[in-house]
Amino acid sequence: NQDEEKLTEYLDELEFLAFTAGATVQKRFTQKLTQPDSKTFIGSGKAIEIKEYVKENEIGTVIFDDELSPSQLKNLEREMEVKILDRTNLILDIFAQRAQTSYARTQVELAQYQYLLPRLTRMWTHLERQKGGIGMRGPGETEIETDRRIIRDRITLLKEKLKTIDKQMATQRNNRGKVVRAALVGYTNVGKSTLMNSISKSEVFAENKLFATLDTTVRKVVIGNLPFLLTDTVGFIRKLPTQLVESFKSTLDEVREADLLIHVVDISHESFEDHIESVNHILMEINAHQKPMIMIFNKIDDFSYEKKDEDDLTPSTRKNISLEEWKKTWMGKSKYPTVFISALTKENFPEMKKMIYDEVMKIHISRFPYND
Numbered sequence: 017n018q019d020e021e022k023l024t025e026y027l028d029e030l031e032f033l034a035f036t037a038g039a040t041v042q043k044r045f046t047q048k049l050t051q052p053d054s055k056t057f058i059g060s061g062k063a064i065e066i067k068e069y070v071k072e073n074e075i076g077t078v079i080f081d082d083e084l085s086p087s088q089l090k091n092l093e094r095e096m097e098v099k100i101l102d103r104t105n106l107i108l109d110i111f112a113q114r115a116q117t118s119y120a121r122t123q124v125e126l127a128q129y130q131y132l133l134p135r136l137t138r139m140w141t142h143l144e145r146q147k148g149g150i151g152m153r154g155p156g157e158t159e160i161e162t163d164r165r166i167i168r169d170r171i172t173l174l175k176e177k178l179k180t181i182d183k184q185m186a187t188q189r190n191n192r193g194k195v196v197r198a199a200l201v202g203y204t205n206v207g208k209s210t211l212m213n214s215i216s217k218s219e220v221f222a223e224n225k226l227f228a229t230l231d232t233t234v235r236k237v238v239i240g241n242l243p244f245l246l247t248d249t250v251g252f253i254r255k256l257p258t259q260l261v262e263s264f265k266s267t268l269d270e271v272r273e274a275d276l277l278i279h280v281v282d283i284s285h286e287s288f289e290d291h292i293e294s295v296n297h298i299l300m301e302i303n304a305h306q307k308p309m310i311m312i313f314n315k316i317d318d319f320s321y322e323k324k325d326e327d328d329l330t331p332s333t334r335k336n337i338s339l340e341e342w343k344k345t346w347m348g349k350s351k352y353p354t355v356f357i358s359a360l361t362k363e364n365f366p367e368m369k370k371m372i373y374d375e376v377m378k379i380h381i382s383r384f385p386y387n388d
């Protein structure tokens with residue numbers, strides 16, 4: 017039952033990703049297997065079931081919530097006679113759609129080519145049949161239709177280009193001197209940009225879609241005469257494609273080189289505990305997990321619950337728990353300073369600002385020990 021709940025949440029997220037990419041989901045299919053089929057990921061019976069549904073309802077694309085191997089993709093496409101997207105391709109497509117600066121575009125392009133290279137044969141036949149649409153943005157069609165060698169050259173070139181920009185950005189970071197640097201981290205869509213806007217009074221793009229932010233924005237913020245730099249970073253997500261983690265090095269360097277991490281959590285989301293885990297996992301991967309951190313639980317204005325059983329306080333029944341009870345349970349005892357806010361209504365902003373001020377001040381003092 018708990019597994020089924022998880023599954024629903026995962027597919028909810030996938031549907032939200034699909035929506036962000038511009039697709040409408042008609043139907044969900046699930047299958048329990050001890051391990052994915054090496055040839056077609058799902059079993060052959062399930063594949064036929066999906067194929068029939070696709071035919072009957074004139075569905076354009078089938079999306080899988082996992083990364084498929086190049087041969088799985090090819091086999092599925094051949095068998096089902098429909099465009100197949102996997103989770104990685106979907107996320108890459110959203111990134112391609114949202115990349116604003118030439119730096120972000122370069123990063124996404126690199127990640128897309130790396131994804132494309134082992135799947136080139138598929139893309140060939142694929143593009144003959146069906147041009148454009150989701151999963152096709154980014155590298156131009158004529159470029160895809162050239163051979164592997166040209167794509168490899170392009171990858172080398174993009175890597176060099178990124179290396180140059182990475183160096184420039186590293187210099188920029190060094191030139192920011194000894195001002196304390198705080199970075200907003202968190203799962204995608206938790207409200208980081210909204211918070212950034214309200215703390216720094218700037219206009220950062222916020223939207224109820226995944227990955228509104230791809231480029232880092234750095235703002236100077238002053239709380240109680242204490243200036244520091246605040247960075248908004250790309251949102252994290254479960255199973256973030258490895259190609260992206262690699263090519264978004266500079267963006268993640270902002271996190272790696274920050275003095276203080278401000279971990280924003282969307283407490284109104286039913287999977288928020290999973291989100292915290294995913295974020296911590298990525299922080300560990302980029303070796304940024306031992307930094308001072310503040311936990312900000314956002315969207316308390318949207319926290320709703322139905323109380324059913326007085327004694328039931330286990331995580332699986334968290335929908336029955338009021339915010340006050342949450343604060344009293346493990347979240348209140350978090351090893352990091354913790355605050356509950358709404359970035360929208362600005363509830364508890366004074367408390368949050370005081371918390372940020374205290375943490376920034378601690379770092380500031382450790383840096384300038386002789387100042388009064």
Ligand code: GDP
Pocket residue numbers: 202203204205206207208209210211221222223224225226227228229251314315316317318357358359360361
């Ligand atoms: P980001 O991806 O983490 O930068 O998230 P955004 O700042 O783009 O916000 C994602 C969505 O959540 C937007 O639709 C915001 O308006 C909404 N949002 C942000 N903060 C709050 C909040 O405190 N309460 C509610 N109800 N919605 C919020």
